Amino acid sequence: MKALCIALAANLALALNGQTNGPAAGPAGATNAPPRVRPPTEIFSDSSEFNLKSRSAVYIGHVRVLDSQMKLNCEILTASVPPSGGKIDSIIAEHSVVIDAADEQGHPIHATSDRAVYTYKIEGGVTNEMITLTGNPQVRSQFVSGTGDKIVWNRASNSIRVDNQHMIIQQDVQSSVTNAAGPARKPEPK
Amino acid sequence: MRNKRQLWPILCGTLATLAINATAQPAADSEGLLNFKAALENHPAPYETQIKTLLEGDKAFLQSGGLIVLTGAKVRTFGTNGAAEMIALAPHCIFDSGGRMVSSTGFLQVQSADGKFLLEGEGFTLGQTNALLILSNRVHTVVRFAPGTVTQP
Numbered sequence: 618m619k620a621l622c623i624a625l626a627a628n629l630a631l632a633l634n635g636q637t638n639g640p641a642a643g644p645a646g647a648t649n650a651p652p653r654v655r656p657p658t659e660i661f662s663d664s665s666e667f668n669l670k671s672r673s674a675v676y677i678g679h680v681r682v683l684d685s686q687m688k689l690n691c692e693i694l695t696a697s698v699p700p701s702g703g704k705i706d707s708i709i710a711e712h713s714v715v716i717d718a719a720d721e722q723g724h725p726i727h728a729t730s731d732r733a734v735y736t737y738k739i740e741g742g743v744t745n746e747m748i749t750l751t752g753n754p755q756v757r758s759q760f761v762s763g764t765g766d767k768i769v770w771n772r773a774s775n776s777i778r779v780d781n782q783h784m785i786i787q788q789d790v791q792s793s794v795t796n797a798a799g800p801a802r803k804p805e806p807k
Numbered sequence: 808m809r810n811k812r813q814l815w816p817i818l819c820g821t822l823a824t825l826a827i828n829a830t831a832q833p834a835a836d837s838e839g840l841l842n843f844k845a846a847l848e849n850h851p852a853p854y855e856t857q858i859k860t861l862l863e864g865d866k867a868f869l870q871s872g873g874l875i876v877l878t879g880a881k882v883r884t885f886g887t888n889g890a891a892e893m894i895a896l897a898p899h900c901i902f903d904s905g906g907r908m909v910s911s912t913g914f915l916q917v918q919s920a921d922g923k924f925l926l927e928g929e930g931f932t933l934g935q936t937n938a939l940l941i942l943s944n945r946v947h948t949v950v951r952f953a954p955g956t957v958t959q960p
Contacts, residue, residue: 660948665928669938676946 673697687718708735730754746772843867854887873905907935925949
């Protein structure tokens with residue numbers, strides 16, 4: 618009966634971070650150093666509910682997900698597994714969502730929103746794995762800060778789409794440029 | 808405290824009503840019953856003879872209303888081949904045989920047989936009818952990955 622709990626939690630950890638089975642592709646000329654074994658993922662919360670009929674898990678209150686690749690804080694985290702089983706297809710993080718991760722170069726990425734929804738689908742042989750931030754979503758990295766109505770991170774293509782965006786490209790500490798559809802700073806008259 | 812011989816028919820009657828197959832041995836200290844075991848659920852056909860969920864306790868104390876207080880409680884689940892899948896440990900809990908529910912204000916630890924998954928917290932309710940496991944306080948989940956799973960470079 619509780620096997621589903623195991624599946625839910627295992628899938629939750631994998632889904633939050635992306636599954637990286639098999640040897641990691643190292644950079645060209647890399648040494649034959651043994652691959653790092655992935656550290657465990659930990660989830661803390663005040664309470665939790667595992668509904669074995671609806672195949673869902675809900676973590677409630679001061680939820681913290683600690684992983685080697687990402688940290689996530691929120692107040693409610695809901696995960697569900699499709700009736701057919703397999704990989705988790707939906708994770709919803711709600712209320713004061715804070716995500717700290719790193720890009721491919723290891724630069725920190727900090728994202729906040731009221732709600733973050735992870736979805737996983739395979740349609741026509743194509744994997745769709747998306748994280749959608751809504752509710753005053755904001756993303757900040759070393760070079761780019763952005764807000765918008767909705768920020769969609771396509772994990773399969775590792776691309777980010779921002780609806781009604783207001784991006785700020787930080788060229789250096791002293792200057793910044795406002796981009797796209799958001800309210801732009803007027804250029805200085807020449 | 809009731810005599811052990813008086814408790815046995817009550818225990819067996821209660822559990823038989825629920826179609827639960829329970830066994831226990833008289834305690835050496837006349838307080839409760841030793842090595843309590845109750846098969847809560849079997850696998851569906853064609854594996855109906857295989858136990859799916861087994862509730863055990865080092866000691867069982869029968870209470871009124873179909874309640875059984877267990878110390879050193881374990882809930883173990885098994886696959887259709889009899890292999891252990893999961894074990895839940897609670898130092899102290901109450902088994903409501905009528906409501907088919909196990910609960911406690913104390914500590915619960917759930918661990919998969921392969922050691923990849925650990926769930927623990929304080930205060931829990933496991934309802935067999937509604938299939939709902941609620942952990943009330945200080946929930947901590949650990950997911951360990953298979954040796955072949957590596958971190959991204």
